[in-house]
Amino acid sequence: MKEQKVLNVKDLCVYANNKRIVCLPRLEIEPGEIVLLTGVSGSGKTTLLRSFTRIAVDVYRLRVEGRIELLGHKLNGLSIESIARNVWYVPQEPWYAITTPYPIYEITALNRDMEYIYRVAKDLGIHDKIMDATINLSAGEVQRILFLEALLSNTKLVLLDEITSYLDEMNRSRIVWIVKALSRMGISTIVVDHNLDLWIGVATKVLNIENGVAIEFEDFRETPMYSRYLEYKKILKDLQREFQIVDLGKEVIRVRDLWYRYPDAQDYILKDIGFDCHEGEIVWIKGVSGSGKSTLLKVLAGIYRPSRGCIDRPKSIQLVPENPFLYLSAPTTIEELDNDIEIAKIFNLQHVLDTPIMSLSSGERKRLALASAYRRSRKALLVDEPSIGLDPINTIAIFKALLNLVKEGLCIVIASHLDTLRYISRSIVEV
């Protein structure tokens, strides 16, 4: 007997205010298939995933036309409960994906077998985190817990929207390994990811969105996104050369024998940190998720007082957080930049000058926060995960903006777990 398709989509189009966002002419997913969904930021990848769960219609009020069948039933005819029993959706923004104050409440709602939960959690390296308060988890830890939930959900289709963006190399490999294990169990997965290398030989199908249309490819090397990805790697190498030839000026930040412990913790999270940052230099604070990178930035900014050691820093120092929205304080781009069009041009923001900050894409928000921080400090910037969750084009845009800043003589300290930072940094501090 022929096996039933997990997802069968035909002539799907999603519209917002009668404007077409994305179309998918055809997609058939068999049990155990792994589909990689790629495309530039804003191309409609997340919208497609949302339309497979009816979130696009019921939460975002988008118009979805075409046929979507889940396990042989029309999606519109199914109750939300039946969709929930068969589809597990992990959204892009990890912070809000756990909806209970302690992750264990959500986890036990899916499976009561604590021994099994601990065993799977141990495979993901988060067995000691599931009893923590959700608020105290790092983004990488939340993403791994969400993946644990996906494993425990017992659904037929798992939708993962940029599940690896906040993870370090080791945890990314773990996720890929488990997705393959899911596939062997007959569970299908649709993954949205900018890191194409990770899914080589793993994805059985590739959907590439280009000009608002998602086209299916057997091999992702044939996709336009892949050629862009190769070009991106070449640009990164060119940028690396440009960053290396910037002349270093005098010392701007000086850190010696820095130790820090949270007021409520037993152990020090930062131990014996020491480095200098000069004019025209980028210092990369490298470490796995939850290792204290963001904490170090806050200590450098003067938000936290070090337990031991000394820091010399300029008074005007600015901190751009992981979520750039938290840096912004004006309703539109132009107001945030105090009508400084020149800075808007440096950061390639001239086309969104009158756009409300709420309507900016994540890449634009990051560039705007950097531009605004640069307006306030011409000496030193502290930036937390500047390129996380961004596609190659937006990552290059951010790196080019940073190059302009170091050429102006800025000292920039960046905290990130992403390996791409090695192309732009002059020195590395491991935490």
Place this chain on the structure above:
Amino acid sequence: MSILKYISILILRSLFLYGLTPLRKSSSILSIVYLVICIYIAINLNPLLVLIPTTIVAILYRKFNMTKLFLYSFLLTSIPSLWMSLTQLALDIAMGNPYSLKWVFIYIRAESIALNTMFVLHTINISEIALITYRISRVLGISTYLFWRALSQLLREAIELSQIHKLKGVEIWRTLAILFLRSDEMSIQFEESLYLKKEILRPRTIYSIKSIATQIMLIALCIALFHPYIHTVFYTIADQLYQFFEFIVNYLSKIFNWIFRVINSYI
């Protein structure tokens, strides 16, 4: 700006400092029963009596390695308690009765009630409350979880916003405006996360027998305080303590009066 930041930090740490501690695996119903008895003792009996369960509570915080939580709660609850007691002190001084100890009793009463309320908040089993409310209505059950989750997230973002905006030199009203925008965005993202999850998210209780036994012991202790014998013994001790305090306060006031007279004579 810093007031907003420090109050947010204090509330966040007072409620969400630790993970799912053993005390959070107790019974919420027993916690509420304990609190009601405590409030009754503090209001209707001698307020000094309520110091006994409050001391036990402090020991429990220590035993379960949550001393910092007790400290933060103490700081947080001291704000209304001191406010009330100092108002009484000011009133007593204005009425020409500066040596009255009424303000001390008001402080003890308010602080004990507030500390025990915080203890109940720290030990309340959210999964049990969610299960009870879920039985009433599914939406209510999910909302119980979401309330605690969203509250902690909003407080955390408020702290981070105020820290970053302080560096940036932004006015407080702008910070608050961004916080409102953030909460709007947050609600949509929680809605998206819950859209499918709410269908299968059925609250399940997590209990610890040790914690429930501790609660029963606390309630038994409170009930024992109603016994006439304990009552009489405690009243005798309290009465003597009261006389002792009165003696100390009078003695101190005489010393202060003497110091003031000496200073005045020099001026």
